Amino acid sequence: MKRPAVRITDVAALAGVSAGTASKALNNTGQLSQDTRERVRRAAAQLGFTPDVRGRALSSGRTFTVALLTTDSSGRFSIPIMRGVEDVLSAGELATVLCDTRDDPLREQSYLRSMVARGVDGIVVTGRRTEPRPPIDVPLPVVYALAASTDPADASVIVDDAAGAAAAITHLRTLGRTRIAHITGPADHRSAVERAQAMTTLVGEPLFGEWSEQWGRQATDLLLRSHPDVDAITCGSDQIARGVCDRLRELSRAVPAEIAVTGYDNWPVMALASRPPLTSVDLRLEELGRRAAQLLLEAIAGTPHHGVLELPAQLVPRESTLGG
Amino acid sequence: MKRPAVRITDVAALAGVSAGTASKALNNTGQLSQDTRERVRRAAAQLGFTPDVRGRALSSGRTFTVALLTTDSSGRFSIPIMRGVEDVLSAGELATVLCDTRDDPLREQSYLRSMVARGVDGIVVTGRRTEPRPPIDVPLPVVYALAASTDPADASVIVDDAAGAAAAITHLRTLGRTRIAHITGPADHRSAVERAQAMTTLVGEPLFGEWSEQWGRQATDLLLRSHPDVDAITCGSDQIARGVCDRLRELSRAVPAEIAVTGYDNWPVMALASRPPLTSVDLRLEELGRRAAQLLLEAIAGTPHHGVLELPAQLVPRESTLGG
DNA sequence: GGAAAAGCAGAATACGTTTTCCGTCGCTGC
DNA sequence: GCAGCGACGGAAAACGTATTCTGCTTTTCC
Secondary structure (H helix, E strand, C coil), rough: CCCCCCCCCHHHHHCCCCCHHHHHHHHHHCCCCCEEEHHHHHHHHHHCCCHHHHHHHHCCCCCCEEEEECCCCCCCCCCHHHHHHHHHHHHHHCCCCCEEEECHHHHHHHHHHHHHCCCCEEEEEECCCCCEECCCCCCCEEECCCCCCCCCCEEEEEHHHHHHHHHHHHHHHCCCCCCCEEEEECCHHHHHHHHHHHHCCCCCCEEEECCCCCHHHHHHHHCCCCCCCCEEEEECCCCHHHHHHHHHHHCCCCCCCCCCCEEECHHHHHHHCCCCCCEEEEECHHHHHHHHHHHHHHHCCCCCCCCCEEEEEEEEEHHHHHHC | CCCCCCCCHHHHHCCCCHHHHHHHHHHHHCCCCCHHHHHHHHHHHHCCCCCCCHHHHHHHHCEEEEEEEEECCCCCCCCHHHHEEEHHHHHCCCCEEEEECCCCCCHHHHHHHHHHCCCCCCEECCCCCCCCCCCCCCCCCEEEECCCCCCCCCCEEEHHHHHHHHHHHHHHHCCCCCCCCCCECCCHHHHHHHHHHHCCCCCCCCEEEEHEEEEEEEHHHHHCCCCCCEEEEEECCCCHHHHHHHHHHHHHHHHHHHHHCCCCCCHHHHHHCCCCEEEEEEECCCHHHHHHHHHHHHHHHHCCCCCEEEEEEECCHHHHCCCC
């Protein structure tokens, strides 16, 4: 069972060349005849040779490993990003190592030291909030995902929240809604503020509160009292939107016939379980993770990007605006 | 900024010893005078020396890296386990590399090859379902988490679902409930079946369906038609329980005054958002991940465990049974 | 006081790969 | 026929650490 690990010297021996030559053949470097390359490749295939990453790392500096530094690995925002990152990296035969800092600067420092000592090829930094964050100080390629670096010279990829919010508004106006209100999360959350600002021509001021269903229900009451004639409510999150829908149903206000509702985040467990299912704005976080990983690969390859890349969000229409 | 990486030879030079001696001093191996050890340690601290994992890996075989093989990294079950695993491993200065197989056997094979080539010290295998899974074939320490290996000689850590279900029943009986029904997920899911079997002295047969709120609502109607006098409903998941609560409220049946409801999984976003908040059974998945990681560390250290370790679940009482 | 034993540290080697530097061979052009 | 060049592949060094082996010094015991 425990086959004794075939090394490059074994391959070289079988192909009748030296170890160095075998290395060149397998990595398409140096100058070798096509014939020799082919012979070595066949030998490697026959033996099922897989280069030992340890030796390779020591010798070439490349470790084919990337660190994923996240402030919380449990959040529903970090997870899809992780998936996207890991997807791209694994396709390139790179390994992704997980560093969950738990929002603790000490843990972050400790991880960074450790990752530098490991000689990772690069780092993807992500977080659960969209507020820009201070850059990390490492002599390595770094890409920031979701939460941009405050240093504009760094490479960051984030979601275009304003465009996503605008898309929701446009969608509602196309459907003929004119008196649109907005209920969202805390006023000190950048995502809440950015979305609210992009929601033009609102009825009344945006209602800031929490990212919870309860606040959605509560805010619905407030809103209907001050603006009884709204015909659409855009929400800063699917949780809030679900609360809004629940409350409207309790009040026998038909959704969307009477009042259309939109969510935000397109979190399946909320958006689909809501009654009715929510029209929402998908952040495309997995794609964001992929792009971040691609940028990192390019930076590792020697062509780093700079500045912030904003990815478009995508409106996903469902019954809460389209009727049923 | 880019300091030129201090190596062990630098430390050795500063301490006035050879590289090999420095290594021994820092790793507490070999025989050295206490004085020498101290001197080397001071030199290392002064220089901020962090051993290069690459060199260490090549030399000692140990790579201080563990692979976390998961069939899906997005599930709400895998995530807490990952956290627990990563928590323990990072405390031991080990790195956790993420391998998301997406339920694809080919990807799994490819990852395993890659991890063996990397020389990881061990592997934690986890999944999103509790059904036992075929073992992986690698010459390395392995621990299975959540989904046990079908080979009893392997080390597995799982949740004691039967005990969790029994705890819910006991809780309800203590509260004086006697006519208890059960609504749960698909009959071909082990977790549904195990929980249902442990629910003794039920009113009627368990209702198998989907893990969804909609099924919870639907099943509530079915149940009330056949057994109008139930005074408690245990559910196989929090989603189902939330659906049950919603339907009961629509029917003006008070929870828990008239009918008590319990969930399962203690998934905060469901259990806390439900009206009323759900009494639920916490799977303690993070703890499960921790235990798995600890077992793996012991196996790596040379004292492997065998067989299945069942961890207790924990009942978390809330208003859906305790009244309000 | 001498021999054996213990304590200590250095030199050398190994880990598996990549990469640089050379040497050889065959060819071209004069 | 010879200098020079290009194409190819081998030998060796390098990466940074751990570890084994060896030898020196000091202690201990008779």
